[in-house]
Each structure stands twice: as C-alpha cells, then as structure tokens.
Amino acid sequence: MIKIKRSFQYVVLTVVSFVSVFPLLWMVISATNTSLDVTRGAMLPGKALIENFQKLIGAQNVSQAMMNSFKYAILLTFASLCICSLAxxxxEIFHDKGKDVVMGVILLAMMVPFAATMIPLFQMFSKAGLLNTTAGFMLPTISTPFLIMLFRQSARSFPHDIIEAARIDGLNEFQIFYKMFFPTMRSTYAAAMTITFMNAWNNYLWPKVIMTDQKSITMPMLVANLTEGYVTDYGVLMLGVLLCTIPTIIIFFVLQKSFAEGITGAVK
Amino acid sequence: MSRANKTTSQKLTLSKKQNISGWFFLMPATFLIAIMSFIPMFRALLLSFKTGVGNNLKWAGIFNYQRLGQDTVFIQALKNNFIYLLIQVPIMLLLALVLASMLNNKHLRFKGLFRTAIFLPCATSLVSYAIIFRSLFAVDGLVNLILIRLGFLEVGYNFLAHPNSARMVIILALIWRWTGYNMVFYLAGLQNIEYSVYEAAMIDGASPFKTFFKITVPLLKPTILLTAIMSTNGTLQLFDESVNLTNGGPANATITMSHYIYNLSFKYVPNFGYAAAMSYLILILVAVLAFVQMKVGDKRD
Structure with a gap:
C-alpha cells in the first residue's frame, strides 16, 4: 500500500516537473531551428541558431535593449535594496506608535493597483522630463511595501542584545545597521535581490508607457515587438524569448537557495 | 534615588535620540511611497471626475462612472478578470498546496530536483511565457500538431481565435507560471510545522487525504491567506498575458481591465478621465476582496 502511494507521488511529481520544464526546453530547441522546422514539430536542436541570430539582430537592436534592461534592473535593484532595508x-528596531501607524499606511499602498497610479505618474513624469530615462523607469518601484515588510520581518529575528552591545561599544545607529544587520541578513538580501531584479527585468506595462523612444526600450518590449509582423518566424521569436529569459534564469539558479531561506524567514 | 532619576532621564534622552534616528531610516522609503503611490492615487481620483481628450479636461461629475455601466468592452473585461480569478486561482493554490505537501515528505528522493523544476517557470518573464504559450497553441503550433498526429483533429484548431478556448489557454498559462511560486511559500510555511505531527498522524492511520485537510490546510492558513490575497491582487491587474498571448482578442473577448485602461490611455485617443474612473473600480475591487478574504480567514480560527 505504502509502495503504491509512494510511486503515485513520484509519478505526479515527475509529470508536473515535465510540464513545468517542457515549454522552456521547447523554447531553447526552437531557437536553434528554422521556423519551418519548428512548425513541423522539431524536438531536437537544429543548426539554424546563427541564422536566427543574424535575422534577429538585423530586425531589432538587441544589444541596445539588453544594455537598457541590465542598466534599469541593476540600478533599480541596488536602490530598492538600500532604501527598503533601511526602512x-x-x-522594527525603533518601532513605536507613530511608526506603526506609518507602516500601516504603507501597507495600504500594497492594495493600490498600478493601473490606478499609472496615468497620473505618466503625466507627472512627462512634465518633469523623465520619459525615456533610467530615473523614470526606477522611481515608481524603488520603495515597495512588500520589500519593506520582508526586511521588517527579518529584523524581527535580529537579536536586540547585539544592538545594545554595539551601542555600548560606541557605534552609531547607522553603523549598527551597516556593520551588524547587513552582514547577518544575507539570505534576506538575496531573496529581496532575486524578487526585485526579476520584477524590474520583467516589468512590461510601465516601460511600455514611458519608454516612447525606440532607443530606450527593454528586452520584454523588444520581444513583444517581434510578434507584431504578419508572419511569425518562430525560430527568431524563440531566440528573442530565450535571450530575454537567460538573465533571470541565471539569477534564479545562483540565488535559488538563499531565496527559499529568505522567504522562509519572512513567512515565519 | 537621585541616581535612579538621573539614569531614567538619560535613558529618556537616549530613547528620544534613537526615536529620531529611527525616523531617518524610514524617511526615504516613506517619501517615495507617498509621492509615487498616494499622490498619484489622489490625482487619479480627481481625474476620474473629469472628461476630455488628452490634457484638455473639464469637470464632469460622475459621468465617467455612469458611462462604465454602458461600456460593453469594460463589462467584458470585468467578466474576464473574474473568470480568470474564479477558475485559475483556486486550481493553482490547491495544486501548489498538494505539491508542497508531497515535497515536504522527508523520505522523498530527488526532492531538490522536483522543487527546482516546478519553480523554474517563475524565472521566465511574463512577456516571454505569454509568447511561448501563444506559439505552442498557434494554429500551426505544437499542441495542434500533436492533436493532429494523435488523430483527435483533422486540421489545426485556432485556440486563440475562439473566446472560450482563448481564455482556457490564458488560464493554463497562468497556472503554469505561478503554481511553483505559491508552492515556495507553502514549503516555507510547512517548515514551521513539526514533522512529528505528520508521523503521529501516520501512526494513527490517518489517510493522506485526511492528513492534508486536517493538518496541512489548517496549520498553513496564514500562508494560504497571504497567497490568496496576492493572487487575487495579481489576477485583477493582469496585463502582460492579455496583451501578448491573445492581444485581448478575438474581438476583445479575452481583454483584461488593465489592458483596456492601457488602450484607453495610450493606444486610442487618450481619455485619461474615463480610464482613471475604471482604474478606481479596480482599486475598490482589490480592497473589498482583500477585506473579505481577511474576514473569512479570521472566522475559521
């Protein structure tokens, strides 16, 4: 009986794992095949990778979009981690009634759908000359209630004795944060970094609103542009999708373990 | 006595000092949220009572809100968001819970491998996976090819050209993308449950089914509530999938509210006032649903 139960689990998990991985595998295989071979159901790597690549860079400015995406995402992640972890x-550490009220108000911002702030933000940013700029990309999502909450949650497990000891040793409050809290909370920072970088890289609606110049577009925008022709070249399209996915997959594999640890700390 | 007084007064100034430096820690983040969320939210409210083209706006009272009720595209968009919400979110959360409780089994082998594979879809961008699914379900796509080879179909079925099948593809895609994400939250939550509880249940002869509903679900309730609110919030704001998987089509049959707001503001002749009114409706819906979920979540205690 237990044996049957256990093999049933393995079957379910194998099937689900296969379904999860298959579309990505198909993407990689299709990127190396011609469009015709893709529609014929090619399931093995083909020889058209270089041809697809030449077609792709002939049609779109891939290196520009790649650079833009990296620039926006890295700067946003850095700024976001600094500001939200401080907050x-x-x-948590200096909490009193006033600050708890402020925290409550900030949490309310979580409920505000982006569609509701998008139009006024666009108006504000076009007046301030922030269209097509990195600052314009970053500003609305540097400070997010989710990250503040994640760091507040992890600060809860940070022992107060350490803070008291550091104060007696003459460290000022910022030094305590930077020298004591920051190094011990690596896994929370890793989780925050994974989430923020991925959200920044994958963000589509906001850059679509403010990046009106073709020179400022991001990778997801470039990939979406590829589908706009009348005939879809699947090989080229999947290569574009692959290039857009590689950076987030790398981040995912590098930080996966600490991501899970960071989330575990936060869910407690 | 005087000494004691002195130390308390010292403590007071010290805590005052800390209190002030505390505010410095919060200031940048709080200001940014105020300027980037609350001020625009207030301005959107004002906008929603105005009408006109582009930046040429006049006060119109509740005209925009009245107009919502007669806008068939908006009503379709609202319906679509709720179809996605009511079908996709429960399936996804249940699947994520089942998978998490399977992976929580101590004796399971290849645990890391399974977990990585199931979580992997989260690493793809929303635009990317929307395009992958669109290609898989195209008339000349792989799904049709397999159905034809297996003899279920004679010619390719255009999944994305029929309202119901197009919605189904969006729902499938959403489940694919987000199940692993929610599973990670449940796995994290399960680590806080003593494994001996499960072993005791096993010794007592409880079926896996019973263990799942009597132990896992009640103990994970806070996490389930968290994921339910996050998914509701996300589903009501769907944009990338609607744009890149179906482009809202056929004939706006799969369009979402955010997608329609985008079209009204930046694709058609801009009507910011009307779009703002629509966005306020989403805001109210998100708030009400979150409130209801929290109430329901509390009740079962």
Whole structure:
C-alpha cells in the first residue's frame, strides 16, 4: 500500500516537473531551428541558431535593449535594496506608535493597483522630463511595501542584545545597521535581490508607457515587438524569448537557495 | 534615588535620540511611497471626475462612472478578470498546496530536483511565457500538431481565435507560471510545522487525504491567506498575458481591465478621465476582496 502511494507521488511529481520544464526546453530547441522546422514539430536542436541570430539582430537592436534592461534592473535593484532595508530595519528596531501607524499606511499602498497610479505618474513624469530615462523607469518601484515588510520581518529575528552591545561599544545607529544587520541578513538580501531584479527585468506595462523612444526600450518590449509582423518566424521569436529569459534564469539558479531561506524567514 | 532619576532621564534622552534616528531610516522609503503611490492615487481620483481628450479636461461629475455601466468592452473585461480569478486561482493554490505537501515528505528522493523544476517557470518573464504559450497553441503550433498526429483533429484548431478556448489557454498559462511560486511559500510555511505531527498522524492511520485537510490546510492558513490575497491582487491587474498571448482578442473577448485602461490611455485617443474612473473600480475591487478574504480567514480560527 505504502509502495503504491509512494510511486503515485513520484509519478505526479515527475509529470508536473515535465510540464513545468517542457515549454522552456521547447523554447531553447526552437531557437536553434528554422521556423519551418519548428512548425513541423522539431524536438531536437537544429543548426539554424546563427541564422536566427543574424535575422534577429538585423530586425531589432538587441544589444541596445539588453544594455537598457541590465542598466534599469541593476540600478533599480541596488536602490530598492538600500532604501527598503533601511526602512524595514527602522520600522522594527525603533518601532513605536507613530511608526506603526506609518507602516500601516504603507501597507495600504500594497492594495493600490498600478493601473490606478499609472496615468497620473505618466503625466507627472512627462512634465518633469523623465520619459525615456533610467530615473523614470526606477522611481515608481524603488520603495515597495512588500520589500519593506520582508526586511521588517527579518529584523524581527535580529537579536536586540547585539544592538545594545554595539551601542555600548560606541557605534552609531547607522553603523549598527551597516556593520551588524547587513552582514547577518544575507539570505534576506538575496531573496529581496532575486524578487526585485526579476520584477524590474520583467516589468512590461510601465516601460511600455514611458519608454516612447525606440532607443530606450527593454528586452520584454523588444520581444513583444517581434510578434507584431504578419508572419511569425518562430525560430527568431524563440531566440528573442530565450535571450530575454537567460538573465533571470541565471539569477534564479545562483540565488535559488538563499531565496527559499529568505522567504522562509519572512513567512515565519 | 537621585541616581535612579538621573539614569531614567538619560535613558529618556537616549530613547528620544534613537526615536529620531529611527525616523531617518524610514524617511526615504516613506517619501517615495507617498509621492509615487498616494499622490498619484489622489490625482487619479480627481481625474476620474473629469472628461476630455488628452490634457484638455473639464469637470464632469460622475459621468465617467455612469458611462462604465454602458461600456460593453469594460463589462467584458470585468467578466474576464473574474473568470480568470474564479477558475485559475483556486486550481493553482490547491495544486501548489498538494505539491508542497508531497515535497515536504522527508523520505522523498530527488526532492531538490522536483522543487527546482516546478519553480523554474517563475524565472521566465511574463512577456516571454505569454509568447511561448501563444506559439505552442498557434494554429500551426505544437499542441495542434500533436492533436493532429494523435488523430483527435483533422486540421489545426485556432485556440486563440475562439473566446472560450482563448481564455482556457490564458488560464493554463497562468497556472503554469505561478503554481511553483505559491508552492515556495507553502514549503516555507510547512517548515514551521513539526514533522512529528505528520508521523503521529501516520501512526494513527490517518489517510493522506485526511492528513492534508486536517493538518496541512489548517496549520498553513496564514500562508494560504497571504497567497490568496496576492493572487487575487495579481489576477485583477493582469496585463502582460492579455496583451501578448491573445492581444485581448478575438474581438476583445479575452481583454483584461488593465489592458483596456492601457488602450484607453495610450493606444486610442487618450481619455485619461474615463480610464482613471475604471482604474478606481479596480482599486475598490482589490480592497473589498482583500477585506473579505481577511474576514473569512479570521472566522475559521
């Protein structure tokens, strides 16, 4: 009986794993095949990778979009981690009535759908000359309630004795944060970094609104542009999708373990 | 006595100092949220009572809100968001829970491999997976090819050209993309449950089914609530999939509210006032649903 139960589990998990991985595998295989071979159901790597690549860079400015995406995502992640971890730490370590109220108000911002702020933000940013700029991309999502909450949650497990000891040793509050909290919370930072980088890289609606110049577009925008012709070249399209996915997959594999640990700390 | 007084007064100034430096820690993040969320939200409310083209706006009272009720595309978009919400979210969360409780089994082998594979879809961008699914379900796509080879179909079925099948593809795609994400939250939550509880249940002869509903679900309730609210929020704001998988088609049959708001503001002749009114409706829906979920979540305690 237990044997049957256990093999049933393995069957379910294998099937689900296969379904999860298959579309990505198909993407990689299709990127190396001609469009005709893709529609014929090619299931093995083909020889058209270089041909697809030449067609892709002939049609779109891939290197520009790649550079833009990296620039926007890295700067946003850095700014976001600094500002939100400071706030999360502050809300937990120095908490009093006033700050708890502020935290409650910030959490309300989580409920605000982006569609509701998008139009006024667009108006504000076009007046301020922030269209097609990195700052324009970053500003709306540097400070997010989710990250502040994640860091506040992890600061909860940070022992107060350490803070007291550091204060007696004469460290100021910022030094305590930077020298004590920051190094011990690596896994939370890794989780925050994974989430923020992926969200920044994958963001589509906001750049589509403010990046009106072709020179400023991101990788997801470029990939979406590829589908706009009348005839779809599947090989080229999948190569574009692959290039757009590689950076996030790398981040995922490098930070996967600490991501899970960071989330575990936060769900407690 | 005086000494004691002195130390308390010192403590007071010290805590005051800390209190002030505390505010410095919060300031940048709080200001940014105020300027980037709350001020635009307020301005959107004002906008929603105005009408006109582009930046040429006049006060119109509740005209925009009245107009919503007669806009068939908007009603379709609202329906679509709810179809996605009511079908996709429960299936996905249940699947994520089942998978998480299977992976929580101590004796399971290849655990890391399974977990990585199931979580992998989360690493793809929304635009990317929408395009992958669109290609897989195209008339000349792989799904049709397999159905033809297996003899179920004579010629390719255009999944994305029929409202119901197009919605089904969106739902399948959403489940594919987000199940692993929610599973990670459940796995994290399960680590806080003593494994001995499960072993005791096993010794007592409880079926896996019973263990799942009597132990796993109740103990994970806070996490389930969290994921339910996150998914509801996300589903009501769907945009990338609607744009890149079906482009809202056929004939706006699969369009979502955010997609329609985008079209109204940036694709058609811009009507910011009307779009803002629509966005306020999403805001109210998100708030009400989150409130209801929290109430329901509390009740079962």
């Amino acid at each position: 999360g730490y502050g809300f």
